[in-house]
Amino acid sequence: MAVAFLATPWGARDESEWASFKHALRRTWLQTPHVAVGVLLVGICILWTDPERYVAARIEEGRSLIPPEPNRARSEDPAAWARREEVADAALAELKPLFDRDWRSQPWYVNRSVEVRFVVYTVVGLWLLLGVFRAVGADRDVPHVDRPPSCEICGYNLTGTPLEGRCPECGEPAVESLGISARPGVAWQRRLTKGRLRSWCRTALSAVARSNQFGRAIQRAADPMHHRRFFLLTLPLIFLVGYMGAVAVFVAGTGKNPMTEYPAVLWELAPICGGVALVSSVIGAMFAVWLTVQYYRLHGIHNVMALAMQTAAYLMSYIVLFLGLSAMLVMIAVEMRGFFNLLESVVGVDGKVLALVFWGLPTLIGVLGYFALVRRGTHGARYANR
Numbered sequence: 087m088a089v090a091f092l093a094t095p096w097g098a099r100d101e102s103e104w105a106s107f108k109h110a111l112r113r114t115w116l117q118t119p120h121v122a123v124g125v126l127l128v129g130i131c132i133l134w135t136d137p138e139r140y141v142a143a144r145i146e147e148g149r150s151l152i153p154p155e156p157n158r159a160r161s162e163d164p165a166a167w168a169r170r171e172e173v174a175d176a177a178l179a180e181l182k183p184l185f186d187r188d189w190r191s192q193p194w195y196v197n198r199s200v201e202v203r204f205v206v207y208t209v210v211g212l213w214l215l216l217g218v219f220r221a222v223g224a225d226r227d228v229p230h231v232d233r234p235p236s237c238e239i240c241g242y243n244l245t246g247t248p249l250e251g252r253c254p255e256c257g258e259p260a261v262e263s264l265g266i267s268a269r270p271g272v273a274w275q276r277r278l279t280k281g282r283l284r285s286w287c288r289t290a291l292s293a294v295a296r297s298n299q300f301g302r303a304i305q306r307a308a309d310p311m312h313h314r315r316f317f318l319l320t321l322p323l324i325f326l327v328g329y330m331g332a333v334a335v336f337v338a339g340t341g342k343n344p345m346t347e348y349p350a351v352l353w354e355l356a357p358i359c360g361g362v363a364l365v366s367s368v369i370g371a372m373f374a375v376w377l378t379v380q381y382y383r384l385h386g387i388h389n390v391m392a393l394a395m396q397t398a399a400y401l402m403s404y405i406v407l408f409l410g411l412s413a414m415l416v417m418i419a420v421e422m423r424g425f426f427n428l429l430e431s432v433v434g435v436d437g438k439v440l441a442l443v444f445w446g447l448p449t450l451i452g453v454l455g456y457f458a459l460v461r462r463g464t465h466g467a468r469y470a471n472r
């Protein structure tokens with residue numbers, strides 16, 4: 087249900103939200119056999135990579151894969167205890183290389199079980215999610231909705247109003263709503279003739295800077311492939327921003343070079359950060375669509391989900407920008423930790439909390455900004471005639 091809910095905006099068409107949700111639920115349900123395959127794969131992976139099994143096998147052979155734990159019992163006499171600790175550490179240091187060599191002789195998927203499991207879980211999770219989104223977004227026949235020609239500003243029914251006339255309700259020239267040049271579609275839809283990069287930049291810029299006007303260009307009948315492709319193209323960028331942000335914060339915080347000193351940052355921490363940025367952006371976008379739909383339902387305007395989804399997809403460029411700024415703020419907060427500690431002694435609030443507020447408040451405003459932009463864009467699109 088939750089996955090279907092999440093995927094509903096992806097497959098939304100010119101129909102009621104309820105119809106979109108029912109469609110998403112049906113398609114998600116049809117994907118459930120994949121879950122069985124996923125569970126099977128994860129189970130095999132867990133059994134295969136379980137280090138405990140290999141440790142137990144060695145013990146059966148009469149040897150151990152793990153160095154014996156030296157006696158570290160606490161004693162009343164601190165001096166004697168410290169001496170014993172020293173002896174224990176020395177004994178362990180001597181034994182460790184031998185055991186390490188033995189451990190490395192085990193299969194690679196046991197040595198690196200944590201990484202192998204992480205990769206398998208990620209791949210299985212992505213595969214399932216991708217399957218659901220592909221199924222929900224698959225082409226389908228949606229009966230055409232017959233709407234009277236209406237004013238694109240106020241929604242007034244313009245039947246009988248001449249093209250040279252004005253909307254009797256708000257005074258907008260009728261030609262702006264019904265003329266051939268009204269609602270031309272977004273720049274991205276003309277990318278094949280105008281150049282992909284140029285169209286991408288123009289669409290990204292106007293979606294963020296002039297979201298209401300941008301909404302007035304969005305077409306109800308546009309092929310969903312347009313906005314979906316735009317959406318998918320921004321995902322690698324979002325991953326990259328999360329990845330680079332994590333590396334930059336690490337360098338700012340430790341002053342160490344991850345290339346030479348901490349390779350794990352490059353292929354563990356940073357990819358996880360990139361993945362988290364990616365997943366939360368997708369969830370955030372779908373959630374923004376749902377919120378916008380609810381907002382317009384309350385105002386008596388229905389069937390805007392497909393329009394809100396288009397707006398949210400074209401605004402993914404805003405998320406790239408916003409994530410970059412947020413990562414920069416973390417870096418600044420890490421660089422200025424001395425300043426926050428100083429502030430702690432002045433105002434009496436924990437320096438870490440101050441740094442968190444320093445980063446969290448603008449970031450929260452940025453998130454709300456995305457929601458506001460999706461609503462504004464949908465506002466320009468809500469009475470679309472074509």
Ligand SMILES: [Zn+2]
Pocket residue numbers: 237238239240241242253254255256257258
């Ligand atoms: Zn009007």
